[in-house]
Amino acid sequence: MKNFLFIMRSPPYEGVRVRESLDMLMTVAAFEQQVRVLFLDDGVFALKSGQHPQGVGLKPVAPLLAALDIYGIEELWVEEESLARRGLHAAGLALPVRGIRRAAVSGMVAAADIVVSG
Amino acid sequence: MKLGHEIVRVFFYYEGAYNGLRRMTPPAGEDAPVRRWSALAAECGVDLVICISAAQRRGLLEGSEAARAGQGDDDLAQGFRIAGLGLWVDACLKADRFLSFGG
Numbered sequence: 052m053k054n055f056l057f058i059m060r061s062p063p064y065e066g067v068r069v070r071e072s073l074d075m076l077m078t079v080a081a082f083e084q085q086v087r088v089l090f091l092d093d094g095v096f097a098l099k100s101g102q103h104p105q106g107v108g109l110k111p112v113a114p115l116l117a118a119l120d121i122y123g124i125e126e127l128w129v130e131e132e133s134l135a136r137r138g139l140h141a142a143g144l145a146l147p148v149r150g151i152r153r154a155a156v157s158g159m160v161a162a163a164d165i166v167v168s169g
Numbered sequence: 170m171k172l173g174h175e176i177v178r179v180f181f182y183y184e185g186a187y188n189g190l191r192r193m194t195p196p197a198g199e200d201a202p203v204r205r206w207s208a209l210a211a212e213c214g215v216d217l218v219i220c221i222s223a224a225q226r227r228g229l230l231e232g233s234e235a236a237r238a239g240q241g242d243d244d245l246a247q248g249f250r251i252a253g254l255g256l257w258v259d260a261c262l263k264a265d266r267f268l269s270f271g272g
Binding site for chain 1: 254261262
């Protein structure tokens, strides 16, 4: 078994990037590998509650993220500084995620066998 | 490869799927990377795989898929094949390193 870390840095409705990253991490989970997901920079917007992109014909991302535990992906992390810089708080997120300080991110990356820039 | 490393697979994903477009036609004097990929496959036997869903989202259809969709396309360059993300995971599990280019 290998440890995969997906670092999600892209905002949720910019093209199909987030959707394609989710396809990737669900495939990894189907191979019964360990998957961690870290939301960083503008990637944290995917976690925000109250997203209603249906008005412009897009599907909301947060329910897809909330469904990841069905695939055995339970380790969702968010970088606390990325949240704070964007005026977001853990209480305003659509699903429970674990916070990690920027100083600890390099350790998380070092602990992974495979790092994917999602 | 000259140093003796083995390349398990090159997997094209996200916008990388465009690398396999057969009809890439850059202006004169500019290189078409697709020909270099095809040469790499022909000369070194490197397995070049484009993700099927990434390809289809971008309108890159291999001949038989296009026929199924009622289209006449045949967009895939020599040396490339189309397959699922499982082949990317498979390569990750076989290789000692995963290298990602272009984000």
